[in-house]
Amino acid sequence: MSASPPAAHPAPGRMSHREVLQSLTGLLMGMFVAILAGTVVSTSLPVIVADLHGDQTSYTWVITATLLATTISTPIWGKLADLLNRKLLLQLALAVFVLSSAVAGFSQDTTMLITMRVFQGLGGGGMAALSQIVMADIISPRERGRYMGLFGAVMALGTVGGPLAGGFITDAIDWRWNFFIALPFAVAAVILIQRTLHLPRFEPRKVRIDYAGIVLLSAGVSLLLIWVSLGGNTFAWASAATAWMVGGAVAALAAFVVVELKVPEPLISLKLFRNATFTLSVIASISVGVSMFGTAVFLAQYMQLARGANATQSGLMTIPMMAGLLVISTIAGALISKHGKWKGFVVTGSVLQAVGLFLLGTIHYDTNFVLVSLYMFLLGAGVGLVMQNLVLVVQNAVPQRELGVASSAVTFFRSLGGTAGMAALGALLAARVPELFAERSGQLQAALASLGTEGARIAQQFAGGTLPVVHELPEPVRGIIEGIYGDAVAQVFTVAAPLALATFLAAVFLPNLPLSTKTRHERVTEEKSAVGATAALASTPAVEPEAAVEQGTGLEDALLVRPQPMEEKPEGRRSGGGGEDG
Incomplete structure (x- = not known):
């Protein structure tokens, strides 16, 4: 995308295209570090949990612990961003995230690993909330799409490169090095954020946490x-x-x-729920969280436990979903920036999300992988069209004084949906797998008996509840295990699919507000001016038109000024039905 040249005299608070790119450098590096540290272990978790002698419940909690901490901390970071130095908060969140990742590399059991994943979630919540808020500080909602290509490239590098690097490290070296790989990038990110991220200054507010x-x-x-x-x-x-x-x-x-x-100074302002855009975006975000977090985790299990892939192969096999998310969201961002129309993309995305989940509910361990790839691509495209645009429309519709709280609230409910969905679907999978083992116990016993001593060792492993490394199992047993996990994971997607209908209904009823072309700084200034003008008018004694003429005000000015307080009401309009752009 070609960028328009910067204005010769940019408006106060408005950064040129070059300044925006410079400020985004550190933010993009920070996002890359957070994504890399999170995704580099995604394809390796079955191996990690098996090596630490964990079971299916432990596997679920390794994921759930991070999501739980992220969910709880997100609104806290968002509120702090409205009160404190956002640049410092961003660096702090990044430091917590990466240092806890490094300590996780020394885990001796699943308890220590889960504990460090909690701290990862605390830092990750900050990165998720603050990155959206900082973007709103320097880029207007309408112009946001111009820069989505950069964010898409970083997300692609982290989400696709992370699992591939993690799989290679796990297979070629040791899974523990997955937790150390982000450290040099983190140091570079902190330095870049300090040197390149320049945020507009806002009027200081009294901190009341x-x-x-x-x-x-x-x-x-x-x-x-x-x-x-x-x-x-x-x-x-x-x-x-x-x-x-x-x-x-x-x-x-x-x-x-x-x-x-x-x-x-409430942590989550309940007055925001009077805003139709905010409320419907929250509803949609909950089911998007289930689709985004749940499917990514259980697809990794499907690839390794139902299709016998190793960690590296699992990373490669989940690329279609990431490709759908990144490619389609980048194209949609450019089109939204060009035309200013967003609702059609969100509604289309909600449909693709539902269709992708329903189709993934039909897969088995031996389903043609081309079909599985198509289903993953559709789901990824749907999530990509909905996820970021929900934050965009909320930032566009709420008073800018509450932008941090509103942005983090949408992210909070998305994480809440993902965490609850992960936990519930993980519990469903943990309950379903033993049932399928019991149903096919005869076949499994016969296969184990045919392997002699090796079969007895494998049977002991199963009895302990430890997750198997399927690609290392001998063929008679491997096919049965793949069938069990293939059917179990498919049932998870079948249960998750109806939740996507909530996203569709919320998207359909979202108020179709035009996107503002002003940055947060400009809108804050405008909102203060509007409130100040309204307050000044309210405190001015009412005068008769004739008196106004005598005082030199002018009859026309007097007639225009007096009704204005009834028409202005910027806060009331925004809270009532999404409001107007600043």
């Missing part, structure tokens, strides 16, 4: 997600543990709502 809201939201969401993760396995759904977990979660979240209605 909602500590009670942080504690209550963390407790409520954690209890709820832990219950979803462990229910049906560690304890029965109808049990005392369920009663106190669900009851505690409901009580904590109810108290959170009460606190948010009273504190001066």
Whole structure:
């Protein structure tokens, strides 16, 4: 895409194209580090969990722990971004993320690994929230598409290159080196952010952190997600543990709502839910989270456990989904920037998301891989069209004073959907696999018996609940195991598919607001001017038109000024139905 030349005298708060590119350098490197550190282990997790003697529940929790921490921390980072130095917060989040990744490389058991994944999630929540907020600081909603190609290239390098590098490192060296690979890039990212990221200055605000809201939201969401993760396995759904977990979660979240209605700087402003764009985007984001996080994780298991791929091959086999997400979202971003039309892309994406999930629910271990690739591409394209555009339309529709909270709230609910979906679908998979083992126990016993001593060793491994390394199993057993996991993973996609219909309905009813051509700085200035003008008019004594003429105001000015407070109301318009652009 060709860039228009910078204006000779750019407006206050407006950066030239060259300045934007310079400021994005460090941000792009930081995003690359976060993506790389997260994806480099994705295809290696079955090997890692098996080497640490973990079971299916451990595998699920290695993923869920990161998502849980990301979910809880995202709104906290977003609120801090409205109050504190966003550049410093970005560097802090990056440091937490990468250092915890490095420590994870020394894990001796799944408990230590899960603990470090929690810290990864804390840093990852900051990167996810702050990157969106910083983009809004320097790029207007309408112009955002011009730069999506850069973000698409970085995401492609991280999401495709990470699993490939991780698979190669796991197969050729040792899986522990996957956690160290991002360190040199992290050092470069911190330096680049310090030197190149220049953000416009906003008027300082008194910092009032909602500590009670942080504690209550963390407790409520954690209890709820832990219950979803462990229910049906560690304890029965109808049990005392369920009663106190669900009851505690409901009580904590109810108290959170009460606190948010009273504190001066709420963690998540509940007034935002009066905005139709915000509310519908939240609903859509929840199911997008299930599609994005759940399918990526379970597709890796499908490739390795149902198709017998090793870590490197698994990375290559999931490229179609990433290609669909990155290529289609980049093209859509350019078209949105050019024409200013976004709703058709979001609705189309929601349809593709649902179709992709339904089709993936039909796969088996021996389904033609061309068909599997097509299904993955459709799903990736759908997620790519919906995910980033939901954040874009929310940033376009809310008051800019609350942009950080609103942006992180959408990301929070997407992570919440992904975490809850991951936990629930993981529990479903963990329950379904033993059932299929029991159904095919006769075939499996016969296959194991034919292998003699080797078969006895494999049977002992299965009895311990450890995930098998399928590509290392001998053929009679391998085919049965692939069939079991192929059918189990397909059922996961079948259950997830109806959730995509919620995204479609929300997308259809989203208010089709035009995208603003102004940066956050310009819109903040405009909003302050509008509020100040309204306040000045409200404090001015009403005068008769004749008196206005006598005072030198002019009859025409007096008649135009007096009705203005009734028409302006920028806050009310935005909160009522999405509002108008600044």
